[in-house]
Each structure stands twice: as structure tokens, then as C-alpha cells.
Amino acid sequence: MAQKVDGARRAPLNRDRVLRAAVALADDAAIESVSMRNLAQELGVVPMALYRHVANKEQLLDGMVDVIVGQIDPPAGGADWKAAIRQRILSARRVLLRHPWASSVIESRPRPTLVVLDYLNSVVGMFRAGGFSVDLTHHVMHALGSRVWGFTQELFPGSPLPADPEQAAAAFRELSGRYPHIAEIATGPAHDEGSVVGQGCDDQFEFEFALDLLLDGFERLHQQGWRSANQS
Amino acid sequence: MAQKVDGARRAPLNRDRVLRAAVALADDAAIESVSMRNLAQELGVVPMALYRHVANKEQLLDGMVDVIVGQIDPPAGGADWKAAIRQRILSARRVLLRHPWASSVIESRPRPTLVVLDYLNSVVGMFRAGGFSVDLTHHVMHALGSRVWGFTQELFPGSPLPADPEQAAAAFRELSGRYPHIAEIATGPAHDEGSVVGQGCDDQFEFEFALDLLLDGFERLHQQGWRSANQS
DNA sequence: ACCTGAACACCGTTCAAGT
DNA sequence: ACCTGAACACCGTTCAAGT
Numbered sequence: 001m002a003q004k005v006d007g008a009r010r011a012p013l014n015r016d017r018v019l020r021a022a023v024a025l026a027d028d029a030a031i032e033s034v035s036m037r038n039l040a041q042e043l044g045v046v047p048m049a050l051y052r053h054v055a056n057k058e059q060l061l062d063g064m065v066d067v068i069v070g071q072i073d074p075p076a077g078g079a080d081w082k083a084a085i086r087q088r089i090l091s092a093r094r095v096l097l098r099h100p101w102a103s104s105v106i107e108s109r110p111r112p113t114l115v116v117l118d119y120l121n122s123v124v125g126m127f128r129a130g131g132f133s134v135d136l137t138h139h140v141m142h143a144l145g146s147r148v149w150g151f152t153q154e155l156f157p158g159s160p161l162p163a164d165p166e167q168a169a170a171a172f173r174e175l176s177g178r179y180p181h182i183a184e185i186a187t188g189p190a191h192d193e194g195s196v197v198g199q200g201c202d203d204q205f206e207f208e209f210a211l212d213l214l215l216d217g218f219e220r221l222h223q224q225g226w227r228s229a230n231q232s
Numbered sequence: 233m234a235q236k237v238d239g240a241r242r243a244p245l246n247r248d249r250v251l252r253a254a255v256a257l258a259d260d261a262a263i264e265s266v267s268m269r270n271l272a273q274e275l276g277v278v279p280m281a282l283y284r285h286v287a288n289k290e291q292l293l294d295g296m297v298d299v300i301v302g303q304i305d306p307p308a309g310g311a312d313w314k315a316a317i318r319q320r321i322l323s324a325r326r327v328l329l330r331h332p333w334a335s336s337v338i339e340s341r342p343r344p345t346l347v348v349l350d351y352l353n354s355v356v357g358m359f360r361a362g363g364f365s366v367d368l369t370h371h372v373m374h375a376l377g378s379r380v381w382g383f384t385q386e387l388f389p390g391s392p393l394p395a396d397p398e399q400a401a402a403a404f405r406e407l408s409g410r411y412p413h414i415a416e417i418a419t420g421p422a423h424d425e426g427s428v429v430g431q432g433c434d435d436q437f438e439f440e441f442a443l444d445l446l447l448d449g450f451e452r453l454h455q456q457g458w459r460s461a462n463q464s
Numbered sequence: 465a466c467c468t469g470a471a472c473a474c475c476g477t478t479c480a481a482g483t
Numbered sequence: 484a485c486c487t488g489a490a491c492a493c494c495g496t497t498c499a500a501g502t
């Protein structure tokens with residue numbers, strides 16, 4: 001649980017302390033616990049005191065995103081564009097795994113903050129430094145989408161099966177009847193035991209599989225000197 | 233704006249009417265307007281009357297997703313897997329474009345509903361029918377992620393530039409100074425006027441660019457008889 | 465047995481009254 | 484001039500009192 005401030009607090013409140021406390025609260029409890037009132041109590045101040053340091057709750061969430069994005073490693077020097085971008089995105093992913101609430105907050109922001117623009121600008125610069133045309137870089141950034149932050153929408157969030165093995169087996173039989181294709185890819189067939197598809201799945205593998213598929217595709221287009229259809 | 237029910241309502245409330253009213257309210261106003269209290273008022277009933285037809289607000293949102301997903305075209309017969317899946321996903325996209333609130337609601341659901349599982353099951357089935365191995369189909373579904381619903385996370389939501397042309401020009405000069413790479417791909421260079429990169433960008437083009445890049449990648453892996461590393 | 469108004473435990477934010 | 488308690492306008496949901 002989040003640390004309580006002791007009776008006589010010393011450090012005066014500032015924006016940075018507010019943001020770090022909000023991140024800690026989201027980490028320790030849940031993002032739903034991050035209300036202005038709850039956060040104020042955690043800091044030992046009256047709710048209205050927060051409004052001196054953040055304009056409103058939206059700006060608080062923006063600030064929390066900035067704290068997270070600030071933890072992503074800077075670009076690695078020396079490596080070629082593909083390795084460097086791959087490395088950087090996997091660094092973003094490691095940050096997000098430490099703060100599971102962050103991906104949904106990033107998604108929820110209607111406008112990018114300056115810190116977010118800094119990160120995106122530098123990723124764009126990495127493609128450009130690799131020789132990508134302005135045109136191709138534009139499309140490639142769109143194709144990456146949220147993967148540039150190290151996450152994607154999970155299609156099957158949370159196992160639908162109960163914890164109890166016997167109940168799980170029964171639930172699985174029912175699932176197989178109604179959704180045979182899902183059941184098949186969820187567990188893999190018995191004759192395919194060496195596969196990575198097994199009980200649950202390896203999210204890191206899936207992420208890298210898709211990332212590499214995209215990066216390989218980008219590389220191929222770049223090498224072919226890809227241009228928009230109306231220019232070819 | 234949403235239609236008001238006239239004084240003497242006739243049709244008794246049922247789950248379907250509740251869900252359709254919620255979708256209409258989200259379409260006409262905004263998803264933020266879809267509160268139990270607001271929705272009840274729209275239907276001319278007391279808030280608690282809704283709880284007879286949906287267990288709670290979470291189930292209301294699930295039901296709204298079901299209404300949306302139910303509008304996606306069934307699989308096209310006859311076409312090869314690539315064309316058929318492409319077509320189906322673009323149909324999902326057309327549905328989502330009619331209901332702009334839907335993508336964020338789909339993302340927010342912690343567990344898939346039966347209708348959602350039906351759709352996913354049938355997409356999985358389309359890959360399997362195209363000869364994809366269970367293994368590859370698993371990874372390919374993960375790689376599609378939210379694109380199977382016809383959307384992806386927008387990296388630059390809403391133009392950061394003001395509407396006034398003069399102010400926009402000034403803002404853009406400042407943007408260019410701080411974020412030169414973003415400025416470059418946002419507008420494209422002057423000598424590249426034929427490009428699709430121009431004032432703003434064509435979201436449909438970007439979606440299809442990324443979708444085709446992925447589908448082409450899937451096809452290549454399938455043709456090469458791709459297997460997990462530990463099996464090769 | 466069915467329905468529902470009042471109440472509870474929350475929100476984010478405004479604003480006037482206090483120092 | 485600064486700070487903040489009370490208040491406002493909302494939430495989702497419970498529950499007991501009413502029919």
C-alpha cells in the first residue's frame with residue numbers, strides 16, 4: 001500500500017511531488033484510486049491544495065504520463081536504425097510493465113504533452129537517420145501506433161477460465177463447443193507440444209513477433225524505395 | 233440531439249431497448265453522457281428501472297459493444313483468406329467510424345462478451361480455413377491486436393494547431409523549432425507535393441497501409457511454413 | 465411480489481467567506 | 484493576498500419503505 005506521510009510533513013507541496021505521489025498511488029493501489037480527494041489525503045493536504053500545482057485532473061493525468069515517458073531509455077548510439085528502434089521500444093515496454101495502469105492512461109489522453117512529443121520526435125528522427133523518406137516515415141509511424149509505447153490492445157484480456165482445475169476443464173469443454181477456433185489457438189493441439197502456444201501465452205514473445213514483423217516490413221519497403229501509389 | 237420519448241410511452245422497457253437507447257445517446261451526445269441517470273431520463277424512466285435489464289453499468293457497456301460488433305458484416309464466401317479477412321476488418325472499421333466512441337469502450341472492457349468471442353472465433357476460423365497452422369494463427373491474431381476491430385491508437389490525436397491560419401502558422405514555426413522531425417512528417421517537404429502526406433492525413437490510407445503490411449507479412453510467413461524458433 | 469424514492473458513499477470543481 | 488471549508492452538480496448503487 002502507499003506510504004502515509006507522517007503527522008508533521010516538511011517538504012512543501014510542488015508539482016513534482018504531486019505527480020510522483022499520483023504515480024505511486026496508481027502503482028500501489030490502482031488507477032481508480034487516483035482521485036483528487038484520495039491523492040490529497042495521501043499527501044496529507046486538503047483536496048483544493050492540489051489545484052495550486054495542477055490545473056485540473058486532466059493535467060494531473062498528463063503529468064503522470066510525463067513521469068512514465070521520462071523513464072524510457074534515450075536512443076542507443078552506434079546501432080543501425082532497426083536495432084536502435086527495436087531496443088528503444090522494448091525499453092518503453094519495460095517501463096510500462098512496471099506501471100500497468102500507464103497504457104490505458106496514455107490511450108486516454110486527447111492531446112500529446114511536450115514530453116510525449118519529445119519522445120515521438122526522437123523516434124521519427126531515428127527512422128530519418130536510417131535513411132527513410134519523409135513519406136515512408138509518416139506511414140511507418142502510423143503503422144506502429146501504440147506499439148511505439150511498447151503495448152497493444154490485448155484481444156483476450158484476463159483468462160475466462162475459473163481457477164479451480166475441475167471447473168476450468170468443464171468451462172473449457174463448453175468453450176470448445178461454441179468457439180472451436182479460439183479453443184484451438186488458446187491451447188494448441190496435443191501433437192504440437194513443442195510450440196510456444198501452450199497454457200496461456202508469452203506476451204513478450206507476441207509483442208516481439210509483431211514488432212519484428214512490422215520492422216521487417218518497413219525495411220523491405222525502404223530498400224525497395226517505396227513511394228505512395230500516386231507517385232510510382 | 234437524442235430523441236425524447238413523448239409523455240405517454242408505450243413499449244415496455246427491455247434489454248434491447250435499453251441498449252439501443254444507450255448507443256443512440258452515445259452517438260448523438262457523447263460517451264460521457266451515457267450515465268445510468270441520464271439514460272434513464274432519456275427513456276422516461278426512473279434510474280433504478282434500468283437495473284431490471286442490466287446488472288450494472290459495466291454490463292450496459294458490454295451490451296453496447298455487442299450492438300456494435302453485431303453490425304460487422306459476416307465473412308464473405310468464396311474469396312481467399314487474405315481478401316476475405318481484409319474485407320471483414322474494413323467492414324468493422326466502417327462500423328466504428330459510425331460510432332466514434334466505440335473503440336475506446338471496446339478497449340475498456342476487461343472481459344470479452346459472447347458476441348465478441350463469436351466475432352474473434354470466426355476471424356480465427358478464416359485464417360485456419362486459409363491453411364494457417366494453429367501456431368501461426370495464434371501469433372497472427374496477437375499481431376493484429378485492435379486492428380481486428382478496425383482501429384489503432386492514434387499517436388497524434390487532434391491537431392495541436394489552432395484554427396486561425398495566422399496563429400496556426402506561428403504555432404507551426406514554434407513546433408518546427410522544437411520538434412523538427414514531427415513537423416517534417418506532419419506536412420511533408422515542399423518538393424514532394426504529390427505525396428499523400430499533406431495538410432493533415434488520410435486515416436483510411438494509414439489504416440490500410442498498416443493492415444496490408446501485416447497481411448503481407450503473415451502471407452510470407454505462412455508460405456515459408458513458419459514455425460516457432462524452438463521447432464526449426 | 466413488485467417497484468421506487470430516498471439515501472449512501474463517492475466524484476471534480478467553484479466560490480465565497482475567512483484569515 | 485492567500486488559503487480553504489462548504490457547497491454544487493454530478494456519479495453508481497443499496498435498501499428499506501411503499502404499494
